[in-house]
Amino acid sequence: MFLSSMRFDSTEDAPSPWARRYVKFIFYEKRFGMSLVKHVVGEMEGQRALADCEIRDFETFSSLVPPSLQAAVLETIRAGSVPPSLQPLFRRLRDAGVLVCL
Amino acid sequence: MSFSWDDVNALRHYGKFIKAGGGIGEVRKALAWSTWYAVKWWSELKHELGIDADRNILGKALFMSLRARGIIDDGGRLVKRVEAPPRPVNPYSAEFVELHDSFDALGAVEVAKGAVDRDKLRILYSSMLAQGWYDVMRETFLDLVEIGRYLNIVEPHCKEGQLAYAVLRRHQPERYLAYDPDPDDVEATASLLGASPNVCAGKVCVLQTPTICGPAAREVASKFAGAFDAVLLFHTLYWMGDPLAELRCLKALLRPGGRLLVGQQVVESTPGLLAVVVSFGAKHVFRWRDVEALLDAAGFEKERRYTRYSPYYIAVWRAAQ
Numbered sequence: 001m002f003l004s005s006m007r008f009d010s011t012e013d014a015p016s017p018w019a020r021r022y023v024k025f026i027f028y029e030k031r032f033g034m035s036l037v038k039h040v041v042g043e044m045e046g047q048r049a050l051a052d053c054e055i056r057d058f059e060t061f062s063s064l065v066p067p068s069l070q071a072a073v074l075e076t077i078r079a080g081s082v083p084p085s086l087q088p089l090f091r092r093l094r095d096a097g098v099l100v101c102l
Numbered sequence: 103m104s105f106s107w108d109d110v111n112a113l114r115h116y117g118k119f120i121k122a123g124g125g126i127g128e129v130r131k132a133l134a135w136s137t138w139y140a141v142k143w144w145s146e147l148k149h150e151l152g153i154d155a156d157r158n159i160l161g162k163a164l165f166m167s168l169r170a171r172g173i174i175d176d177g178g179r180l181v182k183r184v185e186a187p188p189r190p191v192n193p194y195s196a197e198f199v200e201l202h203d204s205f206d207a208l209g210a211v212e213v214a215k216g217a218v219d220r221d222k223l224r225i226l227y228s229s230m231l232a233q234g235w236y237d238v239m240r241e242t243f244l245d246l247v248e249i250g251r252y253l254n255i256v257e258p259h260c261k262e263g264q265l266a267y268a269v270l271r272r273h274q275p276e277r278y279l280a281y282d283p284d285p286d287d288v289e290a291t292a293s294l295l296g297a298s299p300n301v302c303a304g305k306v307c308v309l310q311t312p313t314i315c316g317p318a319a320r321e322v323a324s325k326f327a328g329a330f331d332a333v334l335l336f337h338t339l340y341w342m343g344d345p346l347a348e349l350r351c352l353k354a355l356l357r358p359g360g361r362l363l364v365g366q367q368v369v370e371s372t373p374g375l376l377a378v379v380v381s382f383g384a385k386h387v388f389r390w391r392d393v394e395a396l397l398d399a400a401g402f403e404k405e406r407r408y409t410r411y412s413p414y415y416i417a418v419w420r421a422a423q
Contacts, residue, residue: 063204063208091228091262
């Protein structure tokens, strides 16, 4: 379902973000085998969901998340893709209403 | 600069972690901050809660770890002065101290009284698990216990699944069973691993259960993998309600001679970090000797101990026949 929904042959200027992600997808498939492919698909779907996220409660965010990690979280929001290492933290931030995603 | 036997073992077996932390000098600064914060938090608890200071898990951890270092006496009074050390500049060592800063901002007394919102503690816990120093610690542990040798692995109290992810990223086990009592954690783990909670059809099974001792959970585990080659316990024992019973049930799931791969923070390890972590819902704190007594009583035999407490207890145990 996910693969059929990708449009890396679109008329947009190449390389599109989806094309770059597809290369990453193939890389993971070759390196780690099928068991991780499902995960990477999940990760890529998560990237789309992050398109419109923002820190809503900056006070809680800045007091609880250590400074070096704050930078990583903000960079991730800007990039629109969450690396696996940050996925659980993003989930917690969303659950607590600190991060809001449309 | 003096070195204990455990320091030498840490350098020998945990060199990657120490290198990433900027070398022994920087790591020592970070560890000194952990002790400094522990003294600060204990002083605050004593001042606010008096004789009840060690009647909660945070206070108990602080009391036992500072007592083990001779910083406080049996009555909890400070008997050794601890100066604020210089701040480490290495990024990994610095972020270790930052974790303590964040916990300090919550207020140790408020945490001990249970007045801090659970969501806030969960964010801090997730932050810790996502920090670079923790990742290096996790990876170094997996290298040390040679995780690649084991094909069928069970991980109790998997929390948010980062350890399972680290194992699956580097190794293709035939079966990996992770379980946890918390439905949120089970969902987070399943999501991270690309699995569905409580569906044990593929190579990965993420199960919501408080214990593997129950007949239903045991049956799922046995059907999923038959006998397991290894139990992975990475800072896990303190989450278990009844660790001895759980360890015995885990032993029953292992094939004869199966291994228990243990990494466990103990009171002789970093006192501030121990206090932070137990505040996330731990039920026990252990001395390194308590850990060994527990594993022995559960029917395991020590195969190799790497470190007793610095940076934490690390050993491989074998299921006795």
